[in-house]
Amino acid sequence: MSTSPKPAKRKRSTINVPVSPPPLRRKVQSTTTSSAVSSFFTPTSKKPPEKxxxxxxxxxxxxxxxxxxxxxxxxxxxxxxxxxxxxxxxxxxxxxxxxxxxxxxxxxxxxxxxxxxxxxxxxxxxxxxxxxxxxxxxxxxxxxxxxxxxxxxxxxxxxxxxxxxxxxxxxxxxxxxxxxxxxxxxxxxxxxxxxxxxxxxxxxxxxxxxxxxxxxxxxxxxxxxxxxxxxxxxxxxxxxxxxxxxxxxxxxxxxxxxxxxxxxxxxxxxxxFEPTDYVPDTTAEVSSPFTKKNDLDVVVFCGSPGAGKSTFYWRFLEPLGYARVNQDILKTRDKCIKVAGEYLSEGKSVAVGTFPGSPSIPYANVLSHTDNTNADAEVRAKWVELAKKYSVPIRCVHFTADAKICEHNDAVRALNKTMNPEQRSILSSLAFRGFASRYQQPKLNEGFQDILEIAFKFTGSEEEKVIWTRHWI
Missing domain, CATH: 3.40.50.1000 (HAD superfamily/HAD-like)
Incomplete structure (x- = not known):
């Protein structure tokens, strides 16, 4: 049996051969730097302050x-x-x-x-x-x-x-x-x-x-x-x-x-939107745009949150003896209708809308319930029915302020102490969109004796004017 020696191993050439280790043995490169490691183990008291x-x-x-x-x-x-x-x-x-x-x-x-x-x-x-x-x-x-x-x-x-x-x-x-x-x-x-x-x-x-x-x-x-x-x-x-x-x-x-x-x-x-466009040029006393025509009646306010309904009530209707019926306080429409009927039975005229606070509060309470703003004919029809039941006329005051004015009024009211003694919160834009989605312009054929349209104009003291005429939205 031949026992010839094994051939010597040929030396592997290093020419044009990569020097990296085989893929399976290649060391995974860490992304953690030595300074990061050092920082991790450095006591907090010795670390440099954050810039x-x-x-x-x-x-x-x-x-x-x-x-x-x-x-x-x-x-x-x-x-x-x-x-x-x-x-x-x-x-x-x-x-x-x-x-x-x-x-x-x-x-x-x-x-x-x-x-x-x-x-x-x-x-x-x-x-x-x-x-x-x-x-x-x-x-x-x-x-x-x-x-x-x-x-x-x-x-x-x-x-x-x-x-x-x-x-x-x-x-x-x-x-x-x-x-x-x-x-x-x-x-x-x-x-x-x-x-x-x-x-x-x-x-x-x-x-x-x-x-x-x-x-x-x-x-x-x-x-x-x-x-x-x-x-x-x-x-x-x-x-x-x-x-x-x-x-x-x-x-x-x-x-x-x-x-x-x-x-x-x-x-x-x-x-x-330019607030100064809504400030009257004159400081002369404004005569009341509302005249009481009937001994006993119902007045329905229709307008967006922030349109000036509260201001109008306190300035012009409350002095005439109108009782307010406010769903924001009474919570449900049925309760509002019941209370309004009680006022009419007592011989008191009724204003239906949203009138929070007191005469010193210059802006309307802005509601989350569009029913309170009497936005559409279906809601207003409930009040027409009530007026018929008590055989009294019903009138409508329509506030025509557009969405920008109303959002501005809401922001002014909610975001400064001078004009927000009740500390009311700012409304979501959903409140204004909700009114707009349901809004139907009031018509005489709904049963109203008349419709009085009120365009928004700022009223208030000089201090309030400075605040109101800033840009808020």
């Missing part, structure tokens, strides 16, 4: 937090804009956030994640640095962030809960690139903080310890993309005029991003 300090604020002690405030501390340790050392800066350069300082890098309308951003224009960071370092401005960001929620709801979807964290991460990255003393105010609800309302501005003045009289309003500015601009030369129209209205409310100059960063000429714009 952005976050706080949550509430409109008052009885409401949940709805304002997110972030204050950035620069890497060089300079004082933030809230500290006394920065008190010499009396000019404020305020900016909207999305579509003004930044835009999505994905091209989508709404941000995809915390990394989905880029500067609105390459000139933005340099212009902001110049404002702070050379021109002596405080820099603040004032933004409506309706997609966020600060409500402590453990049942809320994780996707909703994570949005606040993603927003903070994005803000931190942006502020780190600028590395200036900056602050951001982000409104998350439709309350006093939401632009064009001035709650965020009032809060930042408090934080900066600036008295309104000391602020350089003439040179302060607000830059935002919601300027109410018309569509022009392929450019779409603005989604609203809230940024321009916000600047007007606080009395500072307004610029769009194109005007401020690119030097473009202003484009034509239009406001969908």
């Amino acid at each position: 952005v300090n976050w706080q949550e604020r509430a409109p008052n002690d009885n409401t949940p937090n709805s304002l997110l405030v972030g204050k950035y501390n620069p890497a060089d340790g300079s004082k933030s804009g809230f500290d006394a050392g920065d008190g010499a800066r009396k000019k404020i350069a305020a900016f909207d956030f999305d579509s003004t300082l930044i835009q999505t890098s994905s091209g989508k309308k709404f941000v995809f994640d915390s990394q989905d951003w880029k500067w609105w224009h390459p000139s933005v960071p340099g212009r902001l640095r110049k404002l702070y370092l050379e021109e002596g401005y405080k820099i603040v960001v004032i933004s409506n962030q309706g997609g966020l929620s600060l409500k402590q709801d453990t049942k809320a979807p994780k996707s909703l809960q994570s949005k606040v964290g993603s927003f903070k991460t994005k803000v931190s990255a942006i502020f780190n690139q600028l590395d200036l003393p900056l602050s951001i105010y982000a409104s998350t609800e439709k309350d006093i903080y939401r632009k064009p309302r001035t709650g965020m501005w009032t809060k930042l003045l408090d934080d900066y310890n600036i008295q309104a009289a000391d602020l350089d309003l003439e040179h302060s500015i607000f830059v935002g993309d919601a300027g109410g601009r018309h569509a022009e030369a392929g450019k779409p129209k603005d989604f609203s005029c809230s940024d321009r209205n916000f600047a007007e409310n606080i009395g500072i100059k307004f610029h769009t991003p194109e005007e401020f960063f690119l030097g473009e000429s202003p484009r034509p714009f239009m406001r969908t």
Whole structure:
């Protein structure tokens, strides 16, 4: 049997052979950095402070937090804009956030994640640095962030809960690139903080310890993309005029991003609602538009929530002895009809509508039940039947204010103490849409003796006029 030696193993050539280990043995590369590991095991007391300090604020002690405030501390340790050392800066350069300082890098309308951003224009960071370092401005960001929620709801979807964290991460990255003393105010609800309302501005003045009289309003500015601009030369129209209205409310100059960063000429714009159009030119006493024609009758009020029904009742019908029948108080229509019948039996004329509070309350209570507003002929027919039962005439007062005026009145009433002694909450837009969906214009052939149409005009003191003529919606 042959025992010839085994052939020697041929050495494997290393020419053109990958040096990586076989796929099955290849080490999985970790995305965890050594600095992250070091930070994890570093005691909290020895970690560097976060550059952005976050706080949550509430409109008052009885409401949940709805304002997110972030204050950035620069890497060089300079004082933030809230500290006394920065008190010499009396000019404020305020900016909207999305579509003004930044835009999505994905091209989508709404941000995809915390990394989905880029500067609105390459000139933005340099212009902001110049404002702070050379021109002596405080820099603040004032933004409506309706997609966020600060409500402590453990049942809320994780996707909703994570949005606040993603927003903070994005803000931190942006502020780190600028590395200036900056602050951001982000409104998350439709309350006093939401632009064009001035709650965020009032809060930042408090934080900066600036008295309104000391602020350089003439040179302060607000830059935002919601300027109410018309569509022009392929450019779409603005989604609203809230940024321009916000600047007007606080009395500072307004610029769009194109005007401020690119030097473009202003484009034509239009406001969908101008409060001053509804303030009478004269302060002369207005004579009553309502005349009592019958010894005993029923008067039905028809109009949207916020149309001025309450004001009209207290000014013109209550002094004439009309008893009010208010479903907002009595709760059901059947109860209202019963009480109205009792008043008529006692020889008292009846006004049917929504008349809360007292004569000192200048705006109508806004209802969640469209029955209370007598919007359609079917509801009004119940009152016509009642008048026939008691053999008395029935009249209609028709309030013609459109939806914008009514929403404005509701916001004014709900969001300031001076004109809201009962602390009523702001209505959902559903209340106004509900009225509009059921509304049928009153007609004489429904059985009315007459129909008196009332267009809305503001009435009130000079103090109330200043409040009412701001932009609220």
